[in-house]
Amino acid sequence: MNLGFDVVELGPADAPEVGETAPDFTRPLVDDEYWEDVALSDLTDDGPVVLVFHTMDGDFPATYIWQEIRDRGWDAYDAEIVGCSISTPYEHSRFLEEWDLEAFRLFSDPANGVAEAYGIAHDLDGMTGIAEPRPAVFVLDGDRTIRASWVATEWPEFPPYGDLEDAIESL
Structure with a gap:
């Protein structure tokens, strides 16, 4: 079958595991109207x-997810x-509005430091010095303890939504 694109193996990640505390960070948290610096720990509180x-806004995996x-x-x-x-706060704001995602907010991390802290940074092929997070999902309780996680091992790959939903429901 010709998919029209190559499936790429991403190699190993060094992501935090279930039972560990998720790294805290502070970045601009964007909705469709404005943004402000917010710490992950403020949300989990x-x-x-x-x-x-x-992946960056506008990339088909991000849109699909x-x-x-x-x-x-x-x-x-x-x-x-x-x-x-x-993606920048401006891109996030447009992305949320364009795809009717106003119920959600997105952290902007142009330097990819959060993905690096989570061990899921991925260098983009053919783009020296440009990295983005590989797709990943972490389900966190109020103490930032990871209760479930998924990290892509190839591109494109999409989360096991049903398994993650079970984990969210069990919080």
Whole structure:
């Protein structure tokens, strides 16, 4: 079958594991209207958080992942669903509005430091010095303890939504 693109093995990641504490960070958290610097720990202080790492806005895996999350109704869970990518706050704001994702917020991390802290940074082929997070999802409780996780091992690869939904429901 000709997919029209190559499937790429991403190699090993060094992501935090279930039971470990997720690294804290502070970055601009963007909605469709504005942004402000927010720490992940500020979000988890209010309850569970699902942290979704994705490719840059406009890339088809990011669009597909967020449309699937929206269509599956993840905004109805008793957890805040937030994303993180290298896209700027302006790009995030447009992305949220364009795809009707106003129920969600996205961390802007243009230098990819958060993905590096999570051990999921991926150098883009043919783009020297440019890296982005590989797709990954971390389900966190109010103490930032990782209760479930998934990290892509190839590109493109998409999360096991049903398994993650079970983990979110069990929080």
